[in-house]
Amino acid sequence: MLIPHTLLEPDTLDRLIEDFVTREGTDNGDETPLITRVERVRHALRQGEAVIVFEPDSQQCQLMLRRDVPAEWLAD
Numbered sequence: 712m713l714i715p716h717t718l719l720e721p722d723t724l725d726r727l728i729e730d731f732v733t734r735e736g737t738d739n740g741d742e743t744p745l746i747t748r749v750e751r752v753r754h755a756l757r758q759g760e761a762v763i764v765f766e767p768d769s770q771q772c773q774l775m776l777r778r779d780v781p782a783e784w785l786a787d
Contacts, residue, residue: 712764712767713780714764715763716763719763725749727763728749728752728774732748732749732752755776756774759777760776760777761774761776762775762776762777762780764780764784
C-alpha cells in the first residue's frame with residue numbers, strides 16, 4: 712500500500728527519511744552531510760520519484776523508488 716508523504720505528520724516523515732538515509736548499506740561510503748541526504752529524499756518524494764510503501768503484514772514503512780514499485784501498486 713502506498714502512503715502519500717503529505718499525509719504523514721512532519722515529525723514522522725522526518726524520522727522515516729532519517730532512518731532511511733542512515734540505514735547501513737544506503738550510504739555506500741557517501742560522506743554527504745545528513746541534511747543534504749534528507750533533502751534529496753524529500754525532493755524525490757515531492758517529485759514523485761520516490762514513494763512510501765506500507766506493508767500491512769509487518770506494519771513497516773519503507774521508502775522506494777517509484778520505478779522499483781510493482782505497477783499494480785501504482786494503479787489508482
